[in-house]
Amino acid sequence: MAIGRGRSIGELLAQGEHSYSFEFFPPKDEAGEAQLWEAISALEPYHPTFVSVTYGAGGSTRGTTVRITGRIAAETSLTPVAHLTCVGHTREELEQILDTYHEAGVQHLMALRGDPSDGPRAPWVATPGGLDYASDLVELARARGDFRIGVAAFPEGHPSAQSLDQDADVLVAKARAGAEFAVTQMFFKAEDYFALVERVRARGVDIPILPGIMPILNLNAIRRQGELIGTAVPDSVVARLSAHDGDPAAVRAEGIAVAAELCADLLEGGAPGLHFYTLNRSKATLEIFSALNVQV
Protein backbone atom coordinates (compact mmCIF):
# COMPACT_ATOMS: atom_id res chain seq x y z
CA MET A 1 0.00 0.00 0.00
CA ALA A 2 2.06 2.93 -1.24
CA ILE A 3 1.07 6.54 -0.68
CA GLY A 4 -0.61 8.27 -3.59
CA ARG A 5 -0.31 11.98 -4.27
CA GLY A 6 -1.64 14.09 -1.44
CA ARG A 7 -2.71 11.21 0.79
CA SER A 8 -1.27 10.96 4.27
CA ILE A 9 -0.25 7.89 6.23
CA GLY A 10 -3.14 8.50 8.61
CA GLU A 11 -5.63 8.54 5.72
CA LEU A 12 -4.16 5.36 4.22
CA LEU A 13 -4.24 3.50 7.53
CA ALA A 14 -7.87 4.49 7.99
CA GLN A 15 -8.71 2.69 4.71
CA GLY A 16 -8.16 -0.69 6.29
CA GLU A 17 -5.63 -2.35 3.94
CA HIS A 18 -2.67 -3.86 5.79
CA SER A 19 0.24 -1.47 6.04
CA TYR A 20 3.90 -2.46 6.15
CA SER A 21 6.58 0.00 7.16
CA PHE A 22 10.27 -0.14 7.96
CA GLU A 23 12.40 1.77 10.44
CA PHE A 24 16.07 2.60 9.87
CA PHE A 25 18.68 4.49 11.86
CA PRO A 26 21.18 7.06 10.54
CA PRO A 27 24.43 5.28 9.65
CA LYS A 28 27.69 6.44 11.22
CA ASP A 29 30.05 5.83 8.29
CA GLU A 30 30.24 5.01 4.58
CA ALA A 31 30.03 1.25 5.08
CA GLY A 32 26.94 1.72 7.24
CA GLU A 33 25.40 3.98 4.64
CA ALA A 34 26.00 1.40 1.88
CA GLN A 35 24.31 -1.23 4.08
CA LEU A 36 21.35 1.07 4.69
CA TRP A 37 20.76 1.72 0.97
CA GLU A 38 21.10 -2.00 0.27
CA ALA A 39 18.36 -2.68 2.83
CA ILE A 40 16.17 0.09 1.42
CA SER A 41 16.56 -1.32 -2.13
CA ALA A 42 15.71 -4.84 -0.97
CA LEU A 43 12.57 -3.67 0.86
CA GLU A 44 11.32 -1.04 -1.64
CA PRO A 45 9.60 -3.64 -3.92
CA TYR A 46 7.23 -4.46 -1.03
CA HIS A 47 5.68 -0.99 -1.43
CA PRO A 48 5.76 -0.04 2.24
CA THR A 49 3.35 2.63 3.38
CA PHE A 50 6.38 4.50 4.69
CA VAL A 51 9.97 4.15 5.83
CA SER A 52 11.17 6.04 8.88
CA VAL A 53 14.61 7.20 9.98
CA THR A 54 15.34 7.68 13.68
CA TYR A 55 16.90 10.80 15.20
CA GLY A 56 20.02 10.38 17.35
CA ALA A 57 20.61 11.49 20.91
CA GLY A 58 23.03 14.15 19.65
CA GLY A 59 26.03 14.69 17.38
CA SER A 60 26.51 14.29 13.67
CA THR A 61 23.95 11.54 13.04
CA ARG A 62 21.20 14.12 13.52
CA GLY A 63 22.27 15.83 10.28
CA THR A 64 22.44 12.39 8.67
CA THR A 65 18.75 11.80 9.48
CA VAL A 66 17.85 15.04 7.73
CA ARG A 67 20.04 14.18 4.72
CA ILE A 68 18.85 10.55 4.38
CA THR A 69 15.14 11.36 4.64
CA GLY A 70 15.59 14.12 2.03
CA ARG A 71 17.37 11.66 -0.26
CA ILE A 72 14.64 9.05 0.18
CA ALA A 73 12.07 11.71 -0.76
CA ALA A 74 14.08 12.81 -3.81
CA GLU A 75 15.46 9.53 -5.15
CA THR A 76 13.06 6.72 -4.32
CA SER A 77 9.38 5.89 -4.64
CA LEU A 78 9.14 5.66 -0.85
CA THR A 79 7.46 7.98 1.63
CA PRO A 80 9.98 8.98 4.30
CA VAL A 81 9.00 9.73 7.88
CA ALA A 82 11.63 11.83 9.65
CA HIS A 83 11.95 11.34 13.40
CA LEU A 84 12.62 14.43 15.52
CA THR A 85 13.10 14.73 19.29
CA CYS A 86 13.02 17.61 21.77
CA VAL A 87 16.38 16.59 23.32
CA GLY A 88 18.96 19.38 23.35
CA HIS A 89 17.03 21.68 20.99
CA THR A 90 15.48 25.08 21.54
CA ARG A 91 12.13 25.82 19.97
CA GLU A 92 13.89 27.92 17.29
CA GLU A 93 16.24 25.06 16.41
CA LEU A 94 13.32 22.68 16.12
CA GLU A 95 11.57 25.14 13.82
CA GLN A 96 14.65 25.35 11.62
CA ILE A 97 14.87 21.56 11.36
CA LEU A 98 11.17 21.39 10.49
CA ASP A 99 11.77 23.97 7.74
CA THR A 100 14.70 21.91 6.40
CA TYR A 101 12.53 18.78 6.31
CA HIS A 102 9.78 20.70 4.56
CA GLU A 103 12.18 22.10 1.93
CA ALA A 104 13.53 18.57 1.31
CA GLY A 105 10.02 17.32 0.52
CA VAL A 106 9.61 15.39 3.79
CA GLN A 107 5.96 15.75 4.80
CA HIS A 108 5.70 13.14 7.55
CA LEU A 109 7.24 13.42 10.98
CA MET A 110 7.55 11.16 14.05
CA ALA A 111 7.31 13.67 16.89
CA LEU A 112 9.11 12.36 19.97
CA ARG A 113 10.34 13.70 23.25
CA GLY A 114 13.53 11.60 23.20
CA ASP A 115 15.39 10.28 26.23
CA PRO A 116 17.56 12.09 28.78
CA SER A 117 21.28 11.38 28.28
CA ASP A 118 21.20 8.97 31.26
CA GLY A 119 18.54 6.82 29.59
CA PRO A 120 14.76 6.44 29.44
CA ARG A 121 14.36 5.96 33.21
CA ALA A 122 16.34 9.08 34.20
CA PRO A 123 14.45 12.27 35.16
CA TRP A 124 13.73 14.52 32.17
CA VAL A 125 15.71 17.76 32.07
CA ALA A 126 14.30 20.28 29.63
CA THR A 127 16.58 22.30 27.35
CA PRO A 128 16.25 26.01 28.18
CA GLY A 129 13.96 27.50 25.54
CA GLY A 130 12.99 23.99 24.42
CA LEU A 131 9.97 21.72 24.71
CA ASP A 132 8.97 19.28 27.46
CA TYR A 133 6.72 16.70 25.82
CA ALA A 134 6.15 15.08 22.45
CA SER A 135 2.67 16.65 22.40
CA ASP A 136 4.37 20.10 22.39
CA LEU A 137 6.39 19.04 19.33
CA VAL A 138 3.21 17.80 17.60
CA GLU A 139 1.70 21.25 18.15
CA LEU A 140 4.85 23.04 17.00
CA ALA A 141 5.09 20.97 13.79
CA ARG A 142 1.41 21.47 13.01
CA ALA A 143 1.79 25.22 13.44
CA ARG A 144 5.02 25.39 11.43
CA GLY A 145 4.02 23.58 8.25
CA ASP A 146 1.74 21.09 6.63
CA PHE A 147 3.21 18.08 8.46
CA ARG A 148 1.39 14.80 8.97
CA ILE A 149 2.51 13.43 12.29
CA GLY A 150 3.12 10.09 14.00
CA VAL A 151 3.91 9.55 17.69
CA ALA A 152 5.25 6.83 20.00
CA ALA A 153 3.01 4.38 21.90
CA PHE A 154 3.90 1.87 24.61
CA PRO A 155 2.01 -1.45 24.94
CA GLU A 156 3.64 -2.09 28.33
CA GLY A 157 3.60 1.59 29.30
CA HIS A 158 6.49 4.06 29.07
CA PRO A 159 9.02 3.19 31.80
CA SER A 160 8.43 6.54 33.52
CA ALA A 161 4.61 6.52 33.24
CA GLN A 162 2.72 6.34 36.54
CA SER A 163 0.26 3.72 35.25
CA LEU A 164 -1.02 2.19 32.02
CA ASP A 165 -4.00 4.54 32.24
CA GLN A 166 -1.80 7.64 32.55
CA ASP A 167 0.29 6.29 29.66
CA ALA A 168 -2.87 5.98 27.53
CA ASP A 169 -3.86 9.54 28.53
CA VAL A 170 -0.53 10.76 27.13
CA LEU A 171 -1.10 9.00 23.79
CA VAL A 172 -4.62 10.42 23.64
CA ALA A 173 -3.21 13.93 24.34
CA LYS A 174 -0.78 13.47 21.42
CA ALA A 175 -3.65 12.41 19.14
CA ARG A 176 -5.75 15.39 20.26
CA ALA A 177 -2.76 17.69 19.60
CA GLY A 178 -2.93 16.52 15.97
CA ALA A 179 -1.01 13.24 15.61
CA GLU A 180 -2.54 11.04 12.88
CA PHE A 181 -0.93 7.71 13.71
CA ALA A 182 1.15 6.00 16.37
CA VAL A 183 3.89 3.36 16.28
CA THR A 184 4.58 1.18 19.28
CA GLN A 185 7.70 0.31 21.16
CA MET A 186 8.77 -3.32 20.65
CA PHE A 187 6.72 -5.86 22.63
CA PHE A 188 6.25 -9.62 22.56
CA LYS A 189 2.68 -10.31 23.70
CA ALA A 190 -0.17 -9.52 21.31
CA GLU A 191 -2.53 -9.02 24.27
CA ASP A 192 -0.41 -6.07 25.50
CA TYR A 193 -0.92 -4.37 22.13
CA PHE A 194 -4.67 -5.05 22.02
CA ALA A 195 -5.09 -3.84 25.62
CA LEU A 196 -3.38 -0.54 24.68
CA VAL A 197 -5.68 -0.14 21.66
CA GLU A 198 -8.64 -0.84 23.96
CA ARG A 199 -7.52 1.80 26.51
CA VAL A 200 -7.19 4.41 23.77
CA ARG A 201 -10.53 3.53 22.12
CA ALA A 202 -12.22 3.68 25.57
CA ARG A 203 -11.10 7.32 25.67
CA GLY A 204 -12.96 8.01 22.42
CA VAL A 205 -9.86 8.23 20.19
CA ASP A 206 -9.48 6.17 17.00
CA ILE A 207 -5.87 6.98 16.07
CA PRO A 208 -4.38 3.99 14.12
CA ILE A 209 -1.68 2.29 16.22
CA LEU A 210 0.96 0.35 14.28
CA PRO A 211 2.65 -2.44 16.25
CA GLY A 212 6.47 -2.19 16.22
CA ILE A 213 8.08 -5.57 15.48
CA MET A 214 11.57 -6.48 16.65
CA PRO A 215 12.52 -10.11 15.97
CA ILE A 216 14.73 -11.61 18.68
CA LEU A 217 17.92 -12.74 16.97
CA ASN A 218 20.05 -12.47 20.11
CA LEU A 219 18.17 -13.13 23.35
CA ASN A 220 20.61 -11.46 25.75
CA ALA A 221 20.85 -8.27 23.69
CA ILE A 222 17.05 -7.92 23.47
CA ARG A 223 16.63 -8.65 27.18
CA ARG A 224 19.14 -5.90 28.06
CA GLN A 225 17.45 -3.43 25.73
CA GLY A 226 14.05 -4.49 27.05
CA GLU A 227 15.06 -3.82 30.66
CA LEU A 228 16.03 -0.29 29.67
CA ILE A 229 12.86 0.58 27.78
CA GLY A 230 10.34 -1.39 29.85
CA THR A 231 9.69 -4.31 27.50
CA ALA A 232 9.69 -7.79 29.05
CA VAL A 233 10.56 -10.94 27.11
CA PRO A 234 7.92 -13.49 28.22
CA ASP A 235 9.14 -16.72 29.88
CA SER A 236 7.58 -18.80 27.11
CA VAL A 237 9.67 -16.97 24.49
CA VAL A 238 12.82 -17.25 26.63
CA ALA A 239 12.21 -21.01 26.91
CA ARG A 240 11.74 -21.41 23.15
CA LEU A 241 14.95 -19.56 22.35
CA SER A 242 16.98 -21.03 25.22
CA ALA A 243 16.20 -24.52 23.93
CA HIS A 244 18.65 -23.71 21.10
CA ASP A 245 21.46 -22.34 23.30
CA GLY A 246 24.83 -22.74 21.60
CA ASP A 247 23.33 -22.91 18.10
CA PRO A 248 23.04 -19.29 16.86
CA ALA A 249 21.43 -20.30 13.54
CA ALA A 250 18.70 -22.24 15.36
CA VAL A 251 18.17 -19.38 17.85
CA ARG A 252 17.77 -17.01 14.92
CA ALA A 253 15.29 -19.30 13.14
CA GLU A 254 13.24 -19.62 16.35
CA GLY A 255 13.35 -15.82 16.84
CA ILE A 256 11.97 -15.32 13.33
CA ALA A 257 9.27 -17.95 13.96
CA VAL A 258 8.25 -16.23 17.24
CA ALA A 259 8.07 -12.83 15.50
CA ALA A 260 6.07 -14.25 12.58
CA GLU A 261 3.54 -15.82 15.00
CA LEU A 262 3.18 -12.47 16.80
CA CYS A 263 2.67 -10.68 13.46
CA ALA A 264 0.00 -13.19 12.38
CA ASP A 265 -1.84 -12.81 15.71
CA LEU A 266 -1.71 -9.01 15.46
CA LEU A 267 -3.05 -8.86 11.90
CA GLU A 268 -5.72 -11.45 12.66
CA GLY A 269 -6.79 -9.45 15.72
CA GLY A 270 -7.24 -6.27 13.65
CA ALA A 271 -3.91 -4.40 13.81
CA PRO A 272 -3.73 -1.96 10.87
CA GLY A 273 -0.31 -3.25 9.82
CA LEU A 274 3.21 -4.01 10.96
CA HIS A 275 6.15 -1.66 11.52
CA PHE A 276 9.52 -3.43 11.41
CA TYR A 277 12.60 -2.34 13.36
CA THR A 278 15.04 -3.39 10.62
CA LEU A 279 18.38 -2.33 12.21
CA ASN A 280 19.29 -1.32 8.63
CA ARG A 281 19.13 -4.89 7.32
CA SER A 282 16.45 -6.53 5.21
CA LYS A 283 17.06 -10.22 5.92
CA ALA A 284 15.00 -10.75 9.09
CA THR A 285 12.05 -8.74 7.76
CA LEU A 286 12.09 -10.72 4.50
CA GLU A 287 12.19 -13.99 6.46
CA ILE A 288 9.12 -12.88 8.44
CA PHE A 289 7.38 -11.84 5.20
CA SER A 290 8.12 -15.28 3.79
CA ALA A 291 6.62 -16.96 6.89
CA LEU A 292 3.54 -14.71 6.57
CA ASN A 293 3.33 -15.30 2.83
CA VAL A 294 3.63 -11.58 2.08
CA GLN A 295 4.61 -11.24 -1.60
CA VAL A 296 6.19 -8.41 -3.60
Ligand code: FAD
Ligand atom coordinates in the same frame (compact mmCIF):
# COMPACT_ATOMS: atom_id res chain seq x y z
P1 FAD B 1 6.19 11.78 25.59
O1 FAD B 1 4.93 11.35 24.92
O2 FAD B 1 6.42 13.23 25.78
O3 FAD B 1 6.25 11.04 27.00
C1 FAD B 1 7.45 11.10 27.79
C2 FAD B 1 7.12 10.91 29.26
O4 FAD B 1 6.43 12.06 29.73
C3 FAD B 1 6.21 9.72 29.54
O5 FAD B 1 6.55 9.18 30.80
C4 FAD B 1 4.84 10.35 29.62
O6 FAD B 1 3.98 9.58 30.46
C5 FAD B 1 5.15 11.71 30.23
N1 FAD B 1 4.24 12.78 29.78
C6 FAD B 1 3.97 13.09 28.49
N2 FAD B 1 3.11 14.16 28.44
C7 FAD B 1 2.88 14.50 29.73
C8 FAD B 1 2.11 15.51 30.35
N3 FAD B 1 1.39 16.39 29.62
N4 FAD B 1 2.11 15.58 31.68
C9 FAD B 1 2.80 14.71 32.44
N5 FAD B 1 3.57 13.71 31.90
C10 FAD B 1 3.60 13.61 30.58
N6 FAD B 1 14.11 8.26 20.69
C11 FAD B 1 15.05 8.98 20.02
O7 FAD B 1 15.92 9.59 20.65
N7 FAD B 1 15.05 9.05 18.65
C12 FAD B 1 14.13 8.42 17.90
O8 FAD B 1 14.15 8.52 16.67
C13 FAD B 1 13.13 7.64 18.56
N8 FAD B 1 12.18 6.98 17.85
C14 FAD B 1 11.21 6.26 18.52
C15 FAD B 1 10.22 5.62 17.78
C16 FAD B 1 9.23 4.88 18.41
C17 FAD B 1 8.18 4.19 17.59
C18 FAD B 1 9.24 4.78 19.83
C19 FAD B 1 8.19 3.95 20.52
C20 FAD B 1 10.22 5.41 20.58
C21 FAD B 1 11.22 6.17 19.94
N9 FAD B 1 12.20 6.85 20.64
C22 FAD B 1 13.16 7.58 19.98
C23 FAD B 1 12.25 6.76 22.11
C24 FAD B 1 11.43 7.87 22.78
O9 FAD B 1 12.00 9.12 22.49
C25 FAD B 1 11.44 7.60 24.29
O10 FAD B 1 10.68 6.46 24.58
C26 FAD B 1 11.04 8.77 25.18
O11 FAD B 1 11.37 8.44 26.53
C27 FAD B 1 9.56 9.06 25.16
O12 FAD B 1 9.22 9.70 24.02
P2 FAD B 1 7.70 10.09 23.71
O13 FAD B 1 7.72 10.73 22.40
O14 FAD B 1 6.80 8.96 23.96
O15 FAD B 1 7.48 11.22 24.86
